[in-house]
Amino acid sequence: xxxxxxxxxxxxxxxxxxxxxxxxxxxxxxxxxxxxxxxxxxxxxxxxxxxxxxxxxxxxxxxxxxxxxxxxxxxxxxxxxxxxxxxxxxxxxxxxxxxxxxxxxxxxxxx
Amino acid sequence: xxxxxxxxxxxxxxxxxxxxxxxxxxxxxxxxxxxxxxxxxxxxxxxxxxxxxxxxxxxxxxxxxxxxxxxxxxxxxxxxxxxxxxxxxxxxxxxxxxxxxxxxxxxxxxxxxxx
Numbered sequence: 619x620x621x622x623x624x625x626x627x628x629x630x631x632x633x634x635x636x637x638x639x640x641x642x643x644x645x646x647x648x649x650x651x652x653x654x655x656x657x658x659x660x661x662x663x664x665x666x667x668x669x670x671x672x673x674x675x676x677x678x679x680x681x682x683x684x685x686x687x688x689x690x691x692x693x694x695x696x697x698x699x700x701x702x703x704x705x706x707x708x709x710x711x712x713x714x715x716x717x718x719x720x721x722x723x724x725x726x727x728x729x
Numbered sequence: 730x731x732x733x734x735x736x737x738x739x740x741x742x743x744x745x746x747x748x749x750x751x752x753x754x755x756x757x758x759x760x761x762x763x764x765x766x767x768x769x770x771x772x773x774x775x776x777x778x779x780x781x782x783x784x785x786x787x788x789x790x791x792x793x794x795x796x797x798x799x800x801x802x803x804x805x806x807x808x809x810x811x812x813x814x815x816x817x818x819x820x821x822x823x824x825x826x827x828x829x830x831x832x833x834x835x836x837x838x839x840x841x842x843x844x
Contacts, residue, residue, distance in 0.1 A: 661821070707772065711828055722770055
């Protein structure tokens, strides 16, 4: 049973435009959500997170939105840059109990 | 300085052999993890140690045995390697005690290939 889903395996966006990566989860006990970015032959790198008590968290070009009723979160990157091309993993945590990664979405930012 | 380092980066070996992967973190974190990324690219938790104590042990064959000599090191030993063990194994560390809301810092992975 896949508790964290990223239904788009890949996404292509033009440089300067907005990238929107989506993530859905099934376990209503998850209370913390994170996005990681991964380049080839490297480990995932933490990008941004959000607690379930919030609906938005922003850090520079990166904003994460959480819709608890829909069990959906999204990562917005504005403006997208070629260096943002990577695989983005959504992850969900239930404090001390569970930590699950999604399958990832490969983002390609075209110059 | 590399924050989380794992060795070797690549490991090619034959079925039935025993091998170890080493991991060290210099971030002063209390908790370390091993993940397996399979052919479908899912990252799945295998083990977690907090201050040398095993706190998370997912359903993993007992051929896999983690060892933590101190809180900065978490090694993974695999006995009687099987074809299905081929994957990329990632070590990670974080503050707090296992699955706290603290970001995990990952090593660059060890690609294990079983012939």
